[in-house]
Amino acid sequence: MTSTHPVRPVRDPRAAAVVKALVDQGLVDPGRRDEAQSLVDRSLAGQASVSAPLTRRFAELAGYVGAAFVVAAAIIFFASQWPDLSEGQQVALLAGSTLVLVAAGLAVGLVGQGLAALRAGEDAVRRRLAGVLFTAAAVAAAGTVGLQVSTTADPSDTTAPMLAFGTMAVVSLLGYLLAPTVVGQAGAAFGVMLAAPTGTDKLGLADTVALGLVWLVIGVGWLALAERGVWREVATGRVIGCLLALVGAQSAVFVTEDRWVGYVALVGVAVGAFAVYVVRPAWPYLATGVVAVTAVVPQVLLDWTDDELGPAGVLLATGVTLLVAALFGLRLRKEVVEAPEDREVQHDAEPPRR
Known part of the structure; x- marks a missing residue:
């Protein structure tokens, strides 16, 4: 039978000296000494875990x-x-x-x-x-x-x-x-x-469009779980969700009669990925938007021209689309990264209101 009593944390002797110095310098409120002690203990424990002995590895x-x-x-x-x-x-x-x-x-x-x-x-x-x-x-x-x-x-x-x-x-x-x-x-x-x-x-939905949409829905759901912190490895959850969404949207294009469904799905994935990237600036969303745009444009051109572009034309259209999408992605990334700094500068520049 295991004991239900909480395990007392092991205090690092270095933490007390650090907290005492912070309190003496007025950087930490004496009333919050215990909180500071716990925080420093956790930080030192984290450093110790990073430098774990080679025998453990x-x-x-x-x-x-x-x-x-x-x-x-x-x-x-x-x-x-x-x-x-x-x-x-x-x-x-x-x-x-x-x-x-x-x-x-x-x-x-x-x-x-x-x-x-x-x-x-x-x-x-x-x-x-x-x-x-x-x-x-x-x-x-x-x-x-x-x-x-x-x-x-x-x-x-x-x-x-x-x-x-x-x-x-x-x-x-x-x-x-x-x-x-x-x-x-x-x-x-x-x-x-x-x-x-x-x-x-x-379920009687054996066509490629239905399967693609199912994969797309699963991918979106996977991303929602990742952003809510259900998946502990958030980056992995984003990659998996984005891949499922891309595969689902692209697979719907393979059906000759209903290719427009796949095109709409790819455009939706691209727009959604770029929109989410503005709020959550994580690289899988930016990469997904660029890949979705690069995938949909050449395919739409091939349909509109009845495959008259030829291999060279397809390669040219794909390359131009990729360059444009990549430039747009880089520009969007620059704006997203700089936006918080710009807002802080504008906020500081405003005169105080009376």
């Missing part, structure tokens, strides 16, 4: 190498013995691998400061290792479910891949909740993206 690397050897051995064994196993034995092996990987991930978390520390983003070494193990468990779980369903379903039925990739997404998300990592978020995104085609097919 080697231990993490050894964990990854050991896991890679185990996975390689399992692949070699499965490749040689898999055809001789029955379907039940194959499912049992994949299910057993899933349980072993989940147990290993939980053990990595419990050995350190506990799963609560992993969820809080602490203990980075164990969090990353646990995240890799949980994501690997998601892949094994997807194989288990897909193989089990495929043994009874019709070969032309898309239920097996839909449930397999859906399982991968769900297990990856559960693992991410326990140990948030880039790998876990990427695994969840991969599962969701691959489950979408079979899901739309099950």
